[in-house]
Each structure stands twice: as C-alpha cells, then as structure tokens.
Amino acid sequence: MKVITVENLTYYYPGSTKPALKNVSMEIERGDFIIITGPSGSGKSTLIRTFNGLIPHFYKGRFEGRVLVFGVDTRKASVAELSRKVGMVFQDPENQILTLSVEREIAFGLENLGLNPKEIRRRVNESLRSLRIEHLRYRVPFELSIGEQQKVVVAAVLAMKPEVLVFDEPTAHMDPLSALMFAEILGELNKQGYTIIVVEHRLDLLVKYANRMVVLKDGKIVKIGYPLEVLAEEDIENAGINVPKYITLFKKLRSYVSIATIPKSTDEASKMLREIAYGNSNRG
Ligand SMILES: Nc1ncnc2c1ncn2[C@@H]1O[C@H](COP(=O)(O)OP(=O)(O)O)[C@@H](O)[C@H]1O
Ligand SMILES: [Mg+2]
Structure with a gap:
C-alpha cells in the first residue's frame, strides 16, 4: 500500500526564481524505512515539508505536480489532518517543546485529541518506554540535553500514533553513542510497523535498517534505490554525500579479491575482512 506518492513535483519558495524541488517523483510504501540524503x-x-502539507499550506509559493498522502491530495487536506497520519520531528527540538515536564509534553497532544485520561496515561507510558526515557518522566524538557529533548519530541509524536514518522537530521545534535542508540530505536519502530522517513547525513548509522535511499542534488533526485546498491555505484562518491568509509574500502577491495556483497554494517565489514585474511593465509 502506498502511504505517500509524489508526482512530478516542482516547488518554488515565494519570491524565489530557482526551484527548491525539480520534477520529483517517488513512492513510499507502508513499512518502508527511507533515508533521504x-x-x-x-x-x-x-x-x-510536502509530506504533511506544510508545503503548500504554510510556505505557499509555486507548487506544481501533486503529493498524495494515503491517496489524498495534500492540497485538499489540512496540515492538522495530515499530521495525524504523518508525524514530523523537525531539526531543532527546542522549537517543538511546549510544556514544563516530559510527561506533560507527551500528554499535551493527546489531551487535544480528546482522549480519556486512562488512554493518555497508557500512551505516555508506552512512548516513554519505546524511547527508553522513563527516567526523564518528571524532568523539565528545557533543562535536558538536546539529544534527550529530541527523544522527548519523538515520544510526543509517537504517542499520537501516526502511521508515518518523518525525521529531519535527528542525530545532528547527538554524540556518536546517542546517535547509534537513536538509530537502533528507529530500527525498532520500523519493525513495529511504522513507516520511517529520515533525512540524514550519517549514513553509516542507518544503512542496515533502511530498505530505500533517495539522494537529492539541486532539488532533483539523482539516485533512488536499495541503500547498499546505491552506495555500491562507482560514481556515488561524487554525489556530495557521506558514503560510509567501510563501503568505500570494500569497493576498492573488490578489484583485488572477489567480494560477493558490500557489508551492511561495520560489524559485518570486520567479519568479512577476517574471512578474507584467513582465506588468503589458508591458501598460502
Ligand atoms: N523558508 C525558505 N524560504 C526560501 N527559500 C528556502 C527556504 N527554505 C529553504 N530554502 C531554499 O530551498 C533550497 C533547499 O533548501 P532545503 O530544503 O532547506 O535543503 P536541505 O534541507 O537539503 O539542506 C535551498 O536553496 C534553500 O536556500
Ligand atoms: Mg535541511
């Protein structure tokens, strides 16, 4: 089932003579985990921003082509309606925080939906657990680290039970370990059935979870496909993206030893390297 369909989308911000998106077409299926880089x-x-209707409802400008969310043209639905299906986590969490306790922050949107207190409590607990932030329940969001705030914002979006979760560079403010753990959470959410769309530079964190990758350049899709296949292409190093180092390494190794597949993770890469090394020494 298609959750989002983008058809020949060209978009200019108001007053701009250069399109920010040029003739973009793509389809997102239920259960996909998509990296946009x-x-x-x-x-x-x-x-x-076109996935929950912020463009064209909030940003205006010139909008050609169309975007369908669960079959509905985004021009014919409100941002509020679309946001119930497509939950969005923006780049800077502090702009998305509204209350003075983590628990209140997660409950806030649910109260606006008119849910009963018991259901609200259930969803708050579930969201805290999913993000592994039960210990932050009574904390003041503004006093947390940006990485923790990011998780609170995600928990609040998750509690609304959208079908699609969209993240704009979620690990940008996180240290390497938090980013790694956050990527793992995204993988788990995807396993639970959420469709995940992540704008991200740190591809090494996400390639093992994703089933599709979109590479944009100057508002155009220049590559789209299974992440490891896209990253295995010879010219991808020129696309201005962070090709994980172990992938570049294996692409170079390919011309010396036979390699069946490019490894999905650094763990897999080191296992394969060991096999290559032992294989050679056994023969020699
Ligand atoms: N609110 C805005 N108003 C006008 N132009 C914008 C706005 N946001 C982004 N742009 C322009 O649109 C293009 C794409 O920007 P953006 O989508 O933010 O890129 P990315 O997220 O890949 O860094 C850029 O040329 C940027 O300057
Ligand atoms: Mg951006």
Whole structure:
C-alpha cells in the first residue's frame, strides 16, 4: 500500500526564481524505512515539508505536480489532518517543546485529541518506554540535553500514533553513542510497523535498517534505490554525500579479491575482512 506518492513535483519558495524541488517523483510504501540524503541546500527539508502539507499550506509559493498522502491530495487536506497520519520531528527540538515536564509534553497532544485520561496515561507510558526515557518522566524538557529533548519530541509524536514518522537530521545534535542508540530505536519502530522517513547525513548509522535511499542534488533526485546498491555505484562518491568509509574500502577491495556483497554494517565489514585474511593465509 502506498502511504505517500509524489508526482512530478516542482516547488518554488515565494519570491524565489530557482526551484527548491525539480520534477520529483517517488513512492513510499507502508513499512518502508527511507533515508533521504544529499548535500546541504539540495532540498531534503523542503521535500519532507510536502509530506504533511506544510508545503503548500504554510510556505505557499509555486507548487506544481501533486503529493498524495494515503491517496489524498495534500492540497485538499489540512496540515492538522495530515499530521495525524504523518508525524514530523523537525531539526531543532527546542522549537517543538511546549510544556514544563516530559510527561506533560507527551500528554499535551493527546489531551487535544480528546482522549480519556486512562488512554493518555497508557500512551505516555508506552512512548516513554519505546524511547527508553522513563527516567526523564518528571524532568523539565528545557533543562535536558538536546539529544534527550529530541527523544522527548519523538515520544510526543509517537504517542499520537501516526502511521508515518518523518525525521529531519535527528542525530545532528547527538554524540556518536546517542546517535547509534537513536538509530537502533528507529530500527525498532520500523519493525513495529511504522513507516520511517529520515533525512540524514550519517549514513553509516542507518544503512542496515533502511530498505530505500533517495539522494537529492539541486532539488532533483539523482539516485533512488536499495541503500547498499546505491552506495555500491562507482560514481556515488561524487554525489556530495557521506558514503560510509567501510563501503568505500570494500569497493576498492573488490578489484583485488572477489567480494560477493558490500557489508551492511561495520560489524559485518570486520567479519568479512577476517574471512578474507584467513582465506588468503589458508591458501598460502
Ligand atoms: N523558508 C525558505 N524560504 C526560501 N527559500 C528556502 C527556504 N527554505 C529553504 N530554502 C531554499 O530551498 C533550497 C533547499 O533548501 P532545503 O530544503 O532547506 O535543503 P536541505 O534541507 O537539503 O539542506 C535551498 O536553496 C534553500 O536556500
Ligand atoms: Mg535541511
């Protein structure tokens, strides 16, 4: 089932003579885990703003082509309606925080939906657990680290039970270990059935979870496909993206030893390297 369909989308911000998106077409299926990557200014944030109707309802400008969310043309639905299906976590969590306790922050949107207190409590607990932040329940969001705030914002979006979760560079403010753990959470949410769309530069964290990758450049899709296949292409190093180092290494190794597949993770890469090393020494 298609959750989002983008058809021949060209978009100009108001007053701009250069399109931020040029003739973009793509389809997102239920259960997909999609990485959207590309150099700064390539249109990643712009593209995801079309998924919950912020573009064209909030940003206006010139909008050609169409975006369908669960079959509904985004021009014919409100941002509020679309947001119930497509939950969005923006780049800077502090702009998305509204209350003075983590628990209240997660309950806030649920109260606005008119849910009963018991259901609210259940969903708050479930969200805290999913993000592994039960210990932050009574804390003041503004006093948390940005990485922790990011998790609180995700928990609040998750509690609304959208079907699709969209993230704009979620690990940008996280240290390497938090980013690694956050990627793992995204993988788990995807396993639970959420469709995941992530704008991200740190591809090494996500390739093992994703089934598709979109590479943007100057508002155009330059590559789309299974992440390891896209990253295995010879010219991808010129796309202005962070090709994981172990992938580049294996692409170089390919011309010396036979390699069946490019490894999905650094763990897999080191296992394969060991096999190559032992294989050679056994023969010699
Ligand atoms: N609110 C805005 N108003 C006008 N132009 C914008 C706005 N946001 C982004 N742009 C322009 O649109 C293009 C794509 O930007 P953006 O989608 O933010 O790229 P990315 O997220 O890949 O860094 C850039 O040229 C940027 O300057
Ligand atoms: Mg951006």
